[in-house]
Amino acid sequence: MSPEVIFTLPAISAVIGVIILDQTSGKHTWHVEDIENLPRPFSFFAPILSYILPTFRLPMIQQGPSEPDAVQVASLLAQRLPADLVPDIIDMAELWVDIPLASSNCKMRVTENEAGRIYLLADIPSTFPPHALRSLTFRVTSRDQGWSETAFHYTYKESWTWFEVAILPPGTEESQGPFTGRHIITNINADFEWHTHDVTWRYDDENEDIRDIVRSLKPGYKVAICAWARYRNWVNRVQSARIDCQVHAVRRM
Incomplete structure (x- = not known):
């Protein structure tokens, strides 16, 4: 197994673990878009994590004059x-x-x-x-x-x-x-x-x-x-x- 793979697999596992821990502890609300914006190779896991992380209503931010x-x-x-x-x-x-x-x-x-x-x-x-x-x-x-x-x-x-x-x-x-x-x-x-x-x-x-x-x-x-x-x-x-x-x-x- 190449050194790159030996380093990458634990790193990916650590990132996914932190995301799930933050999600369940309430420290951070992760959206799938957060994962998609991470550097590669972590962004490749966005489709998988979309089934793990719950989805949320988008914030109803006013887009025009109040x-x-x-x-x-x-x-x-x-x-x-x-x-x-x-x-x-x-x-x-x-x-x-x-x-x-x-x-x-x-x-x-x-x-x-x-x-x-x-x-x-x-x-x-x-x-x-x-x-x-x-x-x-x-x-x-x-x-x-x-x-x-x-x-x-x-x-x-x-x-x-x-x-x-x-x-x-x-x-x-x-x-x-x-x-x-x-x-x-x-x-x-x-x-x-x-x-x-x-x-x-x-x-x-x-x-x-x-x-x-x-x-x-x-x-x-x-x-x-x-x-x-x-x-x-x-x-x-x-x-x-x-x-x-x-x-x-x-x-x-």
């Missing part, structure tokens, strides 16, 4: 402009408050047999002011099985794994699925790399159907990201997803 931000700008404008004009100016400037609705980094594998399976479900909050929703943003990190018999590798052509967004009216049970929704994302054909796609639906979208969906959403409705796959051997692999919404919070001064 309500205090919007209120502060509105207050400054009100010092120079008529107060009744300020809400419309804030709205036209798209200074909308970002509200994270749901996120997950639980890995999922969907084949044709499970097509339409819900990966992430978000509730429209009961605290929303009427007609205040301005947009929905969907972010998905995913890939397919990494190979295919088509001639369009590394493109979106003839890719048979994708995502749809389904709107569930009040009283709808998840068990009633699969739900046919509106297409948002297609995975790149035959690519082992994870890719992140962002899609935004706006209340003033060019697409009339999307406009109607955003404007019709009210408290009690649910928004679901569903994973789809078609044909044998096609696999939709999901790493993470999140749903955010943007709200016009300054309604009056």
Whole structure:
């Protein structure tokens, strides 16, 4: 056995032992991404450790303006402009408050047999002011099985794994699925790399159907990201997803 192997095997075992010890003792919460970012050869153990380490909900970090931000700008404008004009100016400037609705980094594998399976479900909050929703943003990190018999590798052509967004009216049970929704994302054909796609639906979208969906959403409705796959051997692999919404919070001064 070469000296490199004699050194590497105990080192790898020690790193894995420390990770598991930290995880169980609560000293550090390890995510699979932590292992993937380690130097080689330790990063090769990320797929194995993904079955050992538990998965966690992603932190719901606000990605856009907060309500205090919007209120502060509105207050400054009100010092120079008529107060009744300020809400419309804030709205036209798209200074909308970002509200994270749901996120997950639980890995999922969907084949044709499970097509339409819900990966992430978000509730429209009961605290929303009427007609205040301005947009929905969907972010998905995913890939397919990494190979295919088509001639369009590394493109979106003839890719048979994708995502749809389904709107569930009040009283709808998840068990009633699969739900046919509106297409948002297609995975790149035959690519082992994870890719992140962002899609935004706006209340003033060019697409009339999307406009109607955003404007019709009210408290009690649910928004679901569903994973789809078609044909044998096609696999939709999901790493993470999140749903955010943007709200016009300054309604009056």
